Every structure is written in structure tokens, then in C-alpha cells.
Amino acid sequence: MKEGLLLVISGPAGVGKGSVCKVLCSENPNLYYSVSLTTRSPRPGERDGVNYYFVPEEQFMQLRDEGFLLEWARVHGHYYGTPARRVDEMRKEGRDVILEIDTEGARQVRRNTKDGVFVFLLPPTMQDLLKRIYKRGTDTPAEIQRRFAAAYRELEELGHYDYAVINEEMETAAAHIAAIIVAEKCRIARCQNVLKRLKEEGGNIDLSFNR
Ligand code: 5GP
Numbered sequence: 001m002k003e004g005l006l007l008v009i010s011g012p013a014g015v016g017k018g019s020v021c022k023v024l025c026s027e028n029p030n031l032y033y034s035v036s037l038t039t040r041s042p043r044p045g046e047r048d049g050v051n052y053y054f055v056p057e058e059q060f061m062q063l064r065d066e067g068f069l070l071e072w073a074r075v076h077g078h079y080y081g082t083p084a085r086r087v088d089e090m091r092k093e094g095r096d097v098i099l100e101i102d103t104e105g106a107r108q109v110r111r112n113t114k115d116g117v118f119v120f121l122l123p124p125t126m127q128d129l130l131k132r133i134y135k136r137g138t139d140t141p142a143e144i145q146r147r148f149a150a151a152y153r154e155l156e157e158l159g160h161y162d163y164a165v166i167n168e169e170m171e172t173a174a175a176h177i178a179a180i181i182v183a184e185k186c187r188i189a190r191c192q193n194v195l196k197r198l199k200e201e202g203g204n205i206d207l208s209f210n211r
Pocket of ligand 1 (some may be wrong): 010011012013017036037040071072073075080081082100101102103104105106
């Protein structure tokens with residue numbers, strides 16, 4: 001079986017990564033959304049094991065030091081990390097895996113894996129992004145300011161990604177990412193097995209019999 005893709009999705013806070021990934025996963029059952037570990041507290045409505053695994057900082061550090069994480073980063077004062085084993089298992093089963101992670105974590109994945117596909121989600125305008133950060137209403141004004149400033153800085157990372165998708169409308173953004181997945185699977189570099197099989201098959205065909 002062909003190994004699944006490793007899709008990394010980053011973008012500034014408030015751009016709607018979570019909503020776009022939700023639509024994407026609900027419409028593409030072969031996608032596996034990797035649930036991260038975090039040391040931050042759950043927001044209203046968030047569930048342990050669904051949105052994140054909420055763990056104390058001590059446990060996070062221990063797991064990190066034991067090599068349990070594919071990547072990790074400190075974002076807005078909290079730790080976040082991707083459990084490595086599940087990602088490997090899912091990919092080996094042929095599932096495409098989505099990591100919704102920050103730009104620092106993405107840099108580590110780029111360094112440690114040879115075949116990730118890196119997608120950066122952009123807001124249509126910065127004004128729109130600020131509105132979305134406000135609308136979430138779960139953060140203090142100081143936190144909002146910090147997130148907006150971080151979002152502005154994160155735009156500098158765009159050049160390290162393979163694709164940019166603008167999230168003006170989340171169904172369209174999800175459809176664009178689904179199209180990227182299809183295109184990536186058609187890359188010649190990922191189709192070497194098919195080519196090998198066709199060559200072997202073609203070389204063994206008895207032409208006189210097939211006339
Ligand atoms: P939030 O606390 O708003 O859910 O997420 C804050 C930021 O942390 C977002 O940019 C999100 O993409 C990032 N993040 C979530 N999980 C991970 C992870 O496992 N690793 C890294 N590096 N960043 C993550």
C-alpha cells in the first residue's frame with residue numbers, strides 16, 4: 001500500500017485553520033487529523049482527546065525528552081507538540097495526515113522528514129484577520145494584541161511553504177487544499193512504483209498472443 005501524505009497546515013492565529021481542517025476532514029474520510037498535546041487550558045467547548053490532549057507542563061517535557069514528539073514549539077506562552085507514533089502508523093496505513101501546527105513546528109517537520117507538503121493559510125485582508133481574532137472573544141485585549149502582532153510576523157514565513165491558500169470562504173479554502181492533495185499524489189516522484197509495475201507488465205506481455 002502507498003504511504004499517505006504528510007500535510008502541514010500553518011497560518012496566523014484566527015485565520016480559521018481549525019474550521020478549514022474540520023470541513024476538509026469531514027469531506028475526505030481518508031484524512032487523519034493529528035491531535036496535538038498542549039499545556040494550555042481547554043477553551044469552552046474543547047474536549048480532551050478531540051481538540052487536544054491537555055497535559056501538565058511536567059508531563060509534556062517528559063514526553064518531549066523521551067522522543068515521543070515529531071515536533072514541538074512554545075506558542076503564546078504554552079507548549080504544543082505532535083505525537084510522532086500515531087502519525088507514522090496512520091501514514092503506513094495509507095491515510096493522509098494533517099498537522100495543524102505553527103511555523104516553528106513546521107520548520108522542524110521540514111528538517112526531519114523528507115516528504116511533507118506545506119500549506120500556508122492566509123486571511124483575505126489583515127483587517128479581516130483582526131476581526132476574526134476579536135470575534136473569537138475568548139482572549140483578553142492584551143492577548144488579542146499579542147496574537148495580531150505574532151500573525152503579522154508569521155507572514156514572513158510564507159516563503160518556506162509550498163502552497164498559499166486564502167481563506168475567504170472556508171468551503172473554497174478546503175476545496176483548494178483537497179486539490180493540492182490530489183496534485184501532490186500525481187507527482188512523478190510519488191508514482192515510481194506505478195511506473196515500475198507498468199514497465200514490468202509491459203515487458204512481459206506476449207504480443208503474439210494479444211494480437
Ligand atoms: P490554539 O491555542 O489557538 O489552539 O493554537 C495556537 C497555535 O498553536 C496555532 O497556531 C496552532 O496551529 C499551534 N499548534 C497547535 N498544535 C500544535 C502542535 O502540535 N505543534 C505546534 N508546533 N504548533 C501547534
